[in-house]
Amino acid sequence: MTAKQFHKSVTGDQSDFLDRFLALVADRQMAFCVIGGLAVNAYVEPMVTLDCDVVVIASRLEELEKVLRTQFNVERHPHSLNVSDPGSQLRIQIQTDPRYQEFLPRRETREVLGRSLPVAALTDLLQGKLWAYQDGTRRRTKREKDRLDILRLVEHHPDLANRVPAGIV
Template sequence: MDQADFLERLLRCLNDHNIQYCVIGGQGVNAYVEPVVSLDLDLVVATDKLEEVEAVLSSEFDVHRFPHSLNITALGSDLRVQFQTDPRYPPFLERATQQEVLGVVLPVADMRDVLQGKLWAVQDPERRASKRQKDLADIARLLEAYPHCSNMCLTQFWHD
């Protein structure tokens, strides 16, 4: 899966350059509920750090910029890392806490922020239907474990 030590090298680059980040997306969900297998790792950095992240990581990894993400891969690894560029995500950094993800302790967005990200994703009309179905399943997994957050979903869908 990761014969290139991709995750360790990526984290070392971020830490060596004092770039604050946190986990969101499916791995963020996995940090709070029973994990499911995924080879994707979605991260957030401060908006003003995106250019630095791209420059730092380009020297060691394959980096591709897309309209809503900065995608990082490495030869010899099946792991796919995406830095989200949506300006709604950086405030999640302030509320992140240390959680285990992919066998490593990483800063993970607060559970409510992870849920909010999933709500945004499932409402994105440009997102593929298959991705939205996975987002809905992730929302269901979170709400099963944290039923008190169901009001957050109702409010989101009724007010948008």
């Protein structure tokens, strides 16, 4: 079983949801990158996740939302667009917080579960995880998962430790 087949199996992706989403973005030549737990998997030993967090160039977000609504279920939230498909348990969350836009020029192509994807640079990924962990409005369990992702990154890349505020790891 390939990494891609494994990911599709775990997410119950019978509709090629992630591949269809990626093709839709690529066909429109939209700058984007993967952030969040799936991106962490590009830099450390992979863990299973049912989420795919991405940032898309803000100037094209409205256009993307219109196209996504023709093929997928889309929910707009204050800082994200949540995209889903009945044929998959995978959830794609498009981050709309403007701080993440600065990640796009520094994105790197990395192997993630059998796919070559644009992923936030390591230091940007860490910064995004720190923002998420420090956001007191998020559920405690979500914040704890972010803290564990920070710990995973620092364990595999000790040079990042000086970027993490005291008490987090």
